[in-house]
Amino acid sequence: MSWSLAREFTLRDNIFGFDSLDSAKSMDAAFATAIASNIPWVAVLGNHDQEGTLSREGVMKYIVGMKNTLSKLNPPEVHVIDGFGNYNLEVEGVKGTDMENKSVLNLYFLDSGDYSTLPSIPGYGFGYHAYGKAGWSRRARVVVASLEKTQKNTWGDVISIKTWKCLDDEHLTAIDGQVLWSKSFHGKTSLEY
Template structure:
């Protein structure tokens, strides 16, 4: 009997530890509020909102999928599972409030079952119970599901905030144009206000105009939706915004090594025409930074006309890269200001860095993307994960 009682106590204690650990994670995040069937993002109690960007997973068939561009000693035991393990490590290290997948999430050409590939690719986000959002790249639809079908499946997955397209807008090009609002901390004067606006757009795959070769671009219908949405949000409050999509804008070619932070190791694979979306962003005035993928061995951030244009760097192992150049992910941390009464106010700063998939998840290239009182970009070449 005594032995049975000890066993019961041990089980109860173990169960309590699990509950406490899960409660601590929820309190740390405080980013997902469920009420009246609506999911809402919110800054957590420490005055931060943390976003993990995952670019170009190129997920295929899991353990059967070989890696590309890794060192010879890595190749024999490298597969899509390395991509999965990297996401899991990043979630543990950064404890993000939102995970954003910026396209080429699966590599359709090498995928025998796109649904199984998506389930495996997004599994770390789903099982973490962390809200996540996704846009499409140019390779997601190259298997047996159409581009529309891929986005419809993503929207139906657990814990995703992804949307097929904005409701009530009418016809709009692409699949996966939507915005998310991030509200202030519970108990603050910003509890019911969006103090950070996130925009997600489908940058297309390939040109459908015979006389224009190359990749797709953000179309006028999408730009009109963005303008209307930005105007509506700014009429409520002058909150800063961030934009996420897959294919870089032509303006990414404006930088050289003297005016960006990070590395540029390949050309800018934007559309061969300029649809004017960067000008649209500048005119709107709220977007402080744009985050893309597509060019896997570029990972720089450069500022142009008040907007930072940033790459994440390639994340996935079944994607081209550079042997010896670690796969990486970008983190963005948005911090709130403290008001005179001690409560949390509006956004004070937006910072970013990258983590490498090495032994220590080394963090590199800290920089300030925006602050209420501009003080220039703070740069640190390298430091070690804690």
């Protein structure tokens, strides 16, 4: 995956409220790059996603049905959970190794919520969603797994798994870069884009 493709996955809402006259069409456009890449991708809900023509549940159900997505509505064994799109993806070890069928990386995705209607949570809306403290830059943790291409032009072994935080500023500034795993680790701790 190239850095330019990774930059498409920012921390914006899938639907921007009242500008979306057709939520499904808006999501088709928002995820077009991910779908065209023909690689697995995921999404979670933002705080405005219910403001279009679909409910929060409807938005997540639509995302779950899109091509190549690994997104999930919610864990099937949990019947009472707040929000939609709260799930865990486990990355298993390489086939043919001791780590095959064992989780080597857990990725947790959580619905950020929209607005609080609970009296016990003051400030109806502002600061309720999961962005951190008021005044902090919004940010998202990006995880990229780079894969080899085989001679048959299919995806092969994992080359590396890298992560960084992407700030929601005009440059989509990357901070806190880390190499989580590398096939040929050379002691590098920063990311090369």
